[in-house]
Amino acid sequence: MASITISNVSKTYPGAKAASVSDINLDIRDGEFIVLVGPSGCGKSTLLRMVAGLEEISGGEVSIGSRVVNQIDPADRDIAMVFQNYALYPHMSVRENMAYGLKNRRTPKPEIEARVAEAARMLELGPYLDRKPRALSGGQRQRVAMGRAVVRQPAAFLFDEPLSNLDAKLRVTMRGEIRRLQKRLGTTSLYVTHDQLEAMTLADRLVVLNGGRIEQVGAPLEIYHNPASTFVASFIGSPAMNLLDARIEGGRISLGSTQLDTSPVYGHSGPVTLGIRAEDLTPAAAGLPFRTDFVEELGAQRLVHGHVDGQPLVLTLDPAMPLHDEMRLSVAAARVHIFDTTSGKRLDLVRQTRQAAHQPA
Amino acid sequence: MSDLTHPVTSPAARPGRIRRWFTRPATAPSPAPSPAPAKRVQFDAPLLPWIFLAPQLVVIFVFFYWPSVQAVTSSFYIEDPFGFGATFVGIDNYRDALGSREYQRIAGFTALFTVLVTAFSLGLGLLFAVKADKVIRGRSAYRTALIAVYAIAPPVAGLMGMMLFDQHIGPFVTLAGWFGYEMKVGINYWDTASAMILISVWKQVPYNFIFFLSGLQGIPASVREAAVIDCRGGFTRFRTAILPLLAPTAFFLLIINITYALFDTFAVIDVMVKDKPANNPLTLVYKVYNDGFRGNDIGGSAAQSVILMVIVLVLTLIQFRWLERRVHYG
Structure with a gap:
């Protein structure tokens, strides 16, 4: 078990003009579950692979525990990795797959056997120990890949999109299993995914990456309720946060011809981007004029797609509530996020009522 | 439709x-x-497919089945050198061949030759493939250079080999001279043998290289990476995690290489020993040719080629029976 420190780390591939990962700083505490999330090409896998030692570090330092590992062989970094396509050795049985890393580290035989047996028990792989990977299902293979990591008892687990090859239902089950296992072992974990739901449900802390840079770091709900930019706002949460073009004039927020019925905000005037979560909008007697386009039924709730002032908008409604083609919507002042239109960064404007929205998650 | x-x-x-x-x-x-x-x-029309198949069938029949049947038949006869008649002699041709000291000696050399050629061409092919697989800059030029030799026809390879080992201009002879050894390819039995093996290996390495390289590239990158994390030593890692995945390729190449060493080295050997004094190493295939087409002993030569056919059959069966069990097909 160990902490991981990533300081000023960047990566430029040979021949590439721009850096794939630039200037990343991240402190991972011992036992923490960190999820790196972002769209494809954001550099999350590259960052993980640099920690693993599979990718050379162009600049900066990675330390695992108190040791700088930049120049240390992957096998000596005391990490175990779980790959997206499992990366099991096809010619070895499940047992041999799990024992391989230990055998190469000259672990005594009885100890290997004990650890493999323990991992097999934990992951319910007992009946399959003598099978070859090709005789296993996708979920079982993924469990073997986890078992291979677990038996090593490493300082850190590195997960590279381990669930993307599984079907949706299995993904949910395995997600729970990974979380349970990590809680139980208390091993520091770094987990890469492009699935924001996976990221939200697994992470102690989320790291949202975009274009090789960290966009925001924080606990899942903190990020959900306080996105630092329009990118994070639209990436985290499903459905994505509504982003609307609006203006602030004299402290009043106006959307097209409608003025939002909220307390005045100070410190900015001119065009802004408004962010409103679908669940924060409620039908009211007065407010934003909304025209319904179509409805998605999810069972527990329904997503109503439509537009306000020519801009698309989604809101979630209780299925019991009546639907109308035209509605008026209101939103609590504290639930309105304001972003700079050009930079996309969050504008934390002076507003007394904002405090309410900041309830610690 | x-x-x-x-x-x-x-x-x-x-x-x-x-x-x-x-x-x-x-x-x-x-x-x-x-x-x-x-x-x-x-x-x-029911006949149409047969018409389409006919050229292939004719080729197989004319160049494979018919000669095979001919060989087996004539191995039981002694044929008049001028083609006037043949006498049935039963298995005498076989008895003569297998009983002859010369035949046994040549069989011994053929075995040694086959083992060495197969081992070296497989080993070097694998070594080059592993090294070429790691090259990132200029990889295609490097690979082309390694593969190019394969495009050389065997007789030309034999000829080039002869020049390399030529008594007057051969660089290998000069090289041996620096170490105080007078190399006499074509005269000294083992000098000729070494040159023969060297040229045969050189000719076959690119073939093995191509297959091993594509085999290596078929191994998923993530499996290699998992092995990098699991095993520190490069050689142990290769032996335990990569080589077993190359086993199907290696098994296929083993059969191909044994066949190559037994049969396809004919042209190389021919160029090297044709006009040379008698005491030169030969392989069984070359002896078949020598006895049949130079000695005009069609029956004896046919018996030898049937023996050779049986040897290859048995070798291949053994390989499939014993070796293939250990081969893991992905």
Whole structure:
């Protein structure tokens, strides 16, 4: 078990003009579950692979525990990795797959056997120990890949999109299993995914990456309720946060011809981007004029797609509530996020009522 | 579709009847009118497929079955050198061949030659493939250079080999001279043998290289990476995690290389020993040619080639029986 420190780390591939990962700083505490999330090409896998030692570090330092590992062989970094396509050795049985890393580290035989047996028990792989990977299902293979990591008892687990090859239902089950296992072992974990739901449900802390840079770091709900930019706002949460073009004039927020019925905000005037979560909008007697386009039924709730002032908008409604083609919507002042239109960064404007929205998650 | 293109024939009966020409009785009893798979080509005339197959069948028959039958038949006869007649002698030809000291000596050399050529060409091919696989900059130029030798025809390779080992201009002879050894390829038995092995290996390495390289590239990158994390030592890692995945390729190449060493080295050997004094290493195939076409002993030569056929058959069977069990196909 160990902490991981990533300081000023960047990566430029040979021949590439721009850096794939630039200037990343991240402190991972011992036992923490960190999820790196972002769209494809954001550099999350590259960052993980640099920690693993599979990718050379162009600049900066990675330390695992108190040791700088930049120049240390992957096998000596005391990490175990779980790959997206499992990366099991096809010619070895499940047992041999799990024992391989230990055998190469000259672990005594009885100890290997004990650890493999323990991992097999934990992951319910007992009946399959003598099978070859090709005789296993996708979920079982993924469990073997986890078992291979677990038996090593490493300082850190590195997960590279381990669930993307599984079907949706299995993904949910395995997600729970990974979380349970990590809680139980208390091993520091770094987990890469492009699935924001996976990221939200697994992470102690989320790291949202975009274009090789960290966009925001924080606990899942903190990020959900306080996105630092329009990118994070639209990436985290499903459905994505509504982003609307609006203006602030004299402290009043106006959307097209409608003025939002909220307390005045100070410190900015001119065009802004408004962010409103679908669940924060409620039908009211007065407010934003909304025209319904179509409805998605999810069972527990329904997503109503439509537009306000020519801009698309989604809101979630209780299925019991009546639907109308035209509605008026209101939103609590504290639930309105304001972003700079050009930079996309969050504008934390002076507003007394904002405090309410900041309830610690 | 066939119904549309042939509206005149009765569409219901035809496809079913013709399908019976293609399918075995075991699968045929399924209800006939079931629609044929879209990809299968349907022929209207039952003879048409045979006409299409004919060239291939003729080639196989003329160049394979007929000579094989001829060889087996003539191995039981002693033929008049001028072709006037043949006498049935039973298994005498076999007894003569197997009993002869010369034949045994040549068989011994052939075994040694085959083992060395196979081992070195496989080993070097693998070594080059592993090294080339790691090259990132200039990889295609590097690979082309390694593969290029394969494009050289065997007699040309033999000729080039002869020049390299030539008594007057051969650089290898000069090289041996620096170490105080007077190399006499074509005169000294073992000098000729070494040159023969060297040239045969050199000719075969690119072939093995291509297959090993593609085999290596077929191994998923993530499996290699998992091995990098699991095993520190490069050689141990290669031996335990990569090599077993190359086993199917290696097994295939082993059979191909043994066949190569036994048969396809003929041209190399021919160029090297043809006009040389007698005491030179030969392989069994070359002896078949020598006895049959130079010594005009068709019967004896035929018996030898049948023996050779049996040897290859047995070797291949052994390989499939014993080795293939250990081969893991992904």
